[in-house]
Amino acid sequence: MIDPIILLFLSSGLFLGWALGANDAANVFGTAVGTRMVSWRNAAIICSIFVILGAVISGAGTSQTLGKLGAITALPGAFMTALSAGFSVFVMTKSGLPVSTSQAIVGAIIGWNFFSNQATDTSTLAKILSTWIICPLLAAVIAIVILKLSKYFGRKMNLSLIRLDAYKRIALIFAGALGAYSLGANNIANVIGVFIPVQPLAELKIGSFSFSSTQQLFLLGGLAIALGVCTYSKKVMLTLGSDLGQLSSTSALVAVISHSIVLFLFASQGLEALLSRYGLPTIPLVPVSSSQAVVGAIFGISILQGITAVKWNVLGKIIAGWVVTPIFAGIVCFIGLFFLQNVFRLIVI
Template identity: 25%
Template sequence: MDPWLLITIILGFAMAWAIGANDAANSMSTAVGAKAITPRQAVVIAGLLEFTGAYFFGKSVTETIRKGILDPARITDPHVLIYGSASALLAATIWLIIATKFGLPVSTTHSIIGGIVGYGIVYAGLSIVNWGKMTQVVLSWILSPVVGAVMAYLVFKGLTKSIFEKENPVKSARLWSPFWIGLAFVVIGTMFYIKVLHGKDLKVGVAYYGVPVGVLVFLITYALIRLRFPISDPLIGVETIFRKVQVVTSGYVALAHGANDVANAIGPVAAVYAVATMGMTGMKVPVPRWILALGGLGIAVGVATYGYRVMETVGKKITELTNTRGFTIDFSAATVVLIASWLGMPISTTHTVVGAVIGIGLARGVKAINKAIVIDIIISWFVTVPVAALISAVIFKVLMLVG
């Protein structure tokens, strides 16, 4: 085996581990924060679903230069692609480990983009970077949390007014809980088609996946509420219903995350694999199944060994969460990401989830939010790309001098 291929495989696994520790933890953080499941249960569920998403639904073709950040025509030397991929992976991994240590939820996509920009600038200067794409990345820092917060605020207010603020919460819960839960699964079914199966037609996703799943879940929820809703204590009954559903919505986020973000770890590995085995440097590279499995395993191990830090920050430290609040966050984040994917808008899932958590806090008043934690998180978002770029630039320069 080519030694650089082996090195890149190891770095790809390390990056996947770091993704699991930081990004994948977001999927279960609200469920843990709302005490729907224990951290240990979250680790098992997230690990299994992240691996499943990565292995069975991960893209069979991965872009070698992530999302067109660099001009591929400018990279003609295979060694540049190999050294650059290794530098980007190592830089992103280092930054993710630092962020995770302090419990800061950052975007793994932005981390690997920063790594790619860093080595690109060292190699060919500023002109190699697609600054239009980079503007979209910066825009996502602002769009994602704001839209996530607004959506969560509105959904939570609607949920509160339709159930908890009514004179007869029991009657309102019987009517409205199935509606909200069914609506959430319309979004989840459609998201599965768009994000996991990589479908393109939103109408097909809604008609053949979203609506059938939503109606089925509506009917099941309606029957369960009729059979098991505790009349004596309706508020606890509502939270009990949403507790079970929240585990499912969080599980969906984990599955979709594994399917999509595994590319951040294995994309550079696939590029180096192609160069080492076939001498290819094209934009699109077939990804062998074993590389997908490597990424999925790394993510699962990362969740299991280090994911608790970010789970604690997102689930407990920003604002106090209940099951209905956690459900609202999952529903809002899934809806925003779905609409953004359809419109082609640059949205970060991590930033959207955190924004939704903040939105829930705002719905209860500004005092319900831990402002110090929020400020730390926002600062970490803005330094992700430049820090990863700087680390990658240094590593790439050293590799080019030594190599």
Template identity: 30%
Template structure:
């Protein structure tokens, strides 16, 4: 491996850690917003559980989605491409996190990979068959989350509410905390590949490690970045989703939390069993969909302005990250 290639790879790995930090900062809200918004856990306790279980999910099952980002969307990614993809996604996620917008980091990464594919091979540089499957999962996941929230609330939360009345109840609290842990685990398994999966092919091609060893090392790196992101900037987006979409109580929070976790886990594991790779769905779409569903089933007001702003940021994410990635790669090639 040449010195320049090694330098680019090192910079790309640093950027991968940075993007993992961005994921933790923006997506920590997804597993924790229900517990925090309903008042069951304070922010620090929720983030501690998030960091622990997201790391566990990344280490145990993160390999399922790493193949999708690195190999599914484009045929291959060169060293310079890894650098520009990470930079483009990280810049967009950082901007939106600073503004407190719960954007889809999955869309940011996939959009950046699309930008790279277009810059290197044109329209033929993107596996559109895989892309349409991913886009379909982005559309279906929030709808599924809303439906699961309604079912969970009716068949689990409502019977518990009738039994415990207005009190929290130990069982309800335990289920809400359990849903946070399960959701954080599913998030780690699904999203670690968004930050580090692009390096699977590159590391193996350079002969640095067997593919399985590379995946484990990348999962460890990603889990570290995710935990750090949650503890530092996680509060910015948590405030938006936990308090500004609708008002949650322990029962609606439990239903939404369980639905979020189940939606993410299903899209990670079922496609892997059927087609060989997990779908990198938007955990943000699933989480916000569940919170909206919780507000609807209780007949509570959903803040339309907040939902509109979130939706607008979702629609902008893929073209914005793809454009940044395309321009960054084209400029880097020009200067190289």
């Protein structure tokens, strides 16, 4: 049984997980559900299972990177870091900025570093910052390649409209499952990454199996994301939708697959090991923004379809989000830690 106090401190991270599940599931299954090709119930079941699997099996890589940026050593400190990230996401969303949990948590960790007089690892920070730009660009490139291939093979295979529809449904389910797995693997670090160095949970033994604090945290984070998917994502998928809503089903499918691949690339330890074994440049394991990966993929598709007009306001907002979100989260975290330490007399560092 988890100590209620520990659970209270973990609540900020779990809330972040819930919000992530509620919002980002639309990037994974929004098209399929919005076009009624997959029922929301089935989408929620698949998404929940694969998000948890992704978090538990492949969540370690991105979490380690966040740990290198700032290893928070006290549970109240981790609580405030996650809370300030969640609060920043809430405020930025209200202001209409395409905010990313990944960027908010990075800012919050740097805020903790400042407060605790810890030096921020600049090489890790540079690695993380570079992924913010690389992620949408890579998604665009992957989307272009996949769309080209799908058009080429579509013509070669000469599938009937009805059969193509059946294949699209199955592809949407597989892409959704891969997307959910990748989302769990990549973004779990945002949810519970800051709690890992604290090791708040005791080792759990069930029969001959034992679960470490980190494994339990991954499972809890995954469950929080799944809860967000099951309780609130329907509304987001059906009413708010996502940028995918305006695309044809093929383009939307390509965008979902590209997004899933990008998230997977930035989370896969296996791929990193494989690349480094052959002396190739590795892809940093960093939590990236699911929504910005989708925007990048849509940008790539637009280029291929000859829509060259760049929506500068969207691009401007994304860049503004890169700058404003982490700074805001960092300041909120700094102030919050100050209050926890000096008003509530809690140990935060």
